[in-house]
Amino acid sequence: MAEKILELKNLSYKTGGKQILQGLDLQIDSNQIVGLLGANGAGKTTLMRIITGVAKNYKGTVDVLGQENETFRKENISYNAQLVPDFSLGTKGSEVLRFYTSVYPDFNSDKFLTISEYLDVKLDNKLGKMSKGEIARLSMALVFSRTVPLYLLDEPFEGIDSMTRKRITDTIIKWKEPDATVIFSDHYLNDISNLLDDIVIIKDSEIIEHLPAEQIRSQYGQTIEEFYESKY
Amino acid sequence: MKFKDNIPIYLQIKDYIYQEIVTNRLAPGAKLPSVRDLALDLSVNTNTVQRALSELGDENVIEVQRGRGSFVVDDQKIVGNLKKKLIIGEIKVMYDNLTKLDLSKEEISYYLENYLEGRA
Incomplete structure (x- = not known):
């Protein structure tokens, strides 16, 4: 049964006198893959940071499984953007693993090793020696090794070459927990549009569209990309 | 795919x-x-x-x-019907396109037969 996993009500966010998000309403069910689309600077990253509890002082409400409590949200969301940056450049992949195992009770290290191997992440390498793409692949392995109902992936394809994009999308299909929801942001729609249940478009601080990908195809006869471009 | x-x-x-x-x-x-x-x-x-x-x-x-x-x-019958349905569907698409070109029934069969012979 579909269950409401995320609900935003009249969410606004301002920083440095600038309105970043304005009056957002959004409901996302369990077992969905949602594409959060928008130009750079539209507020995608800010929205993810608010949902996970990293960015505070917003107006409105953010409920995850019906609860706004920040600790609860952190426990139930796995978010890629805050995974690796806190470690020093000399840290090895295997040490990152040890940290995660000790910090997150829901972290599945067998799953992590399987995904790392699938994505060709060398755990003996130090973070400072890894390419942008390898860091992105390591983040992907870390994020999906937690067992949570909601995964937030901020630009998971950044620094990933086109050959590896398919590996990343396959990782989502293969290792997403059956009832979990994945929300990911991207500004490049090639070869991810077949993955999406829903798309959400952010423009000028607001959510201007939220609809099923299949509806765009059946109702408008458009590709997701054409639809997205027509809104910008 | x-x-x-x-x-x-x-x-x-x-x-x-x-x-x-x-x-x-x-x-x-x-x-x-x-x-x-x-x-x-x-x-x-x-x-x-x-x-x-x-x-x-x-x-x-x-x-x-x-x-x-x-x-x-x-059930072979269901599979047989499915095959028939797919074939009719394809022929219908072709037929609709050809009638847009104002082709008569006779012309359609003439060209179709010629085409099939050329392919053989």
Whole structure:
């Protein structure tokens, strides 16, 4: 049964006198893959940071499984953007693993090793020696090794070459927990549009569209990309 | 498998499975791959595969058995009808396009026969 996993009500966010998000309403069910689309600077990253509890002082409400409590949200969301940056450049992949195992009770290290191997992440390498793409692949392995109902992936394809994009999308299909929801942001729609249940478009601080990908195809006869471009 | 992005993916998955059945790559009674394996093969969302399979189940082309998976219906008649339906569908598309060019029935059969001979 579909269950409401995320609900935003009249969410606004301002920083440095600038309105970043304005009056957002959004409901996302369990077992969905949602594409959060928008130009750079539209507020995608800010929205993810608010949902996970990293960015505070917003107006409105953010409920995850019906609860706004920040600790609860952190426990139930796995978010890629805050995974690796806190470690020093000399840290090895295997040490990152040890940290995660000790910090997150829901972290599945067998799953992590399987995904790392699938994505060709060398755990003996130090973070400072890894390419942008390898860091992105390591983040992907870390994020999906937690067992949570909601995964937030901020630009998971950044620094990933086109050959590896398919590996990343396959990782989502293969290792997403059956009832979990994945929300990911991207500004490049090639070869991810077949993955999406829903798309959400952010423009000028607001959510201007939220609809099923299949509806765009059946109702408008458009590709997701054409639809997205027509809104910008 | 490459999908067109401006046609609902679940419809294209249904077409793909129809083809597999009609060409006997999925024989009557055969077990279909799991939803997740199909999703991986086709690089699509599992919900989309689920929707395609559940419609194929409603059409009695496959039988969805709870906990066991999906099976092609073990009935030559249904498979035969499916094949007929697909052929008629393709011919209809061709016919509609040719009548747009104001071709008569006789002309259509004339060109079609010539074409088929040329291919042989």
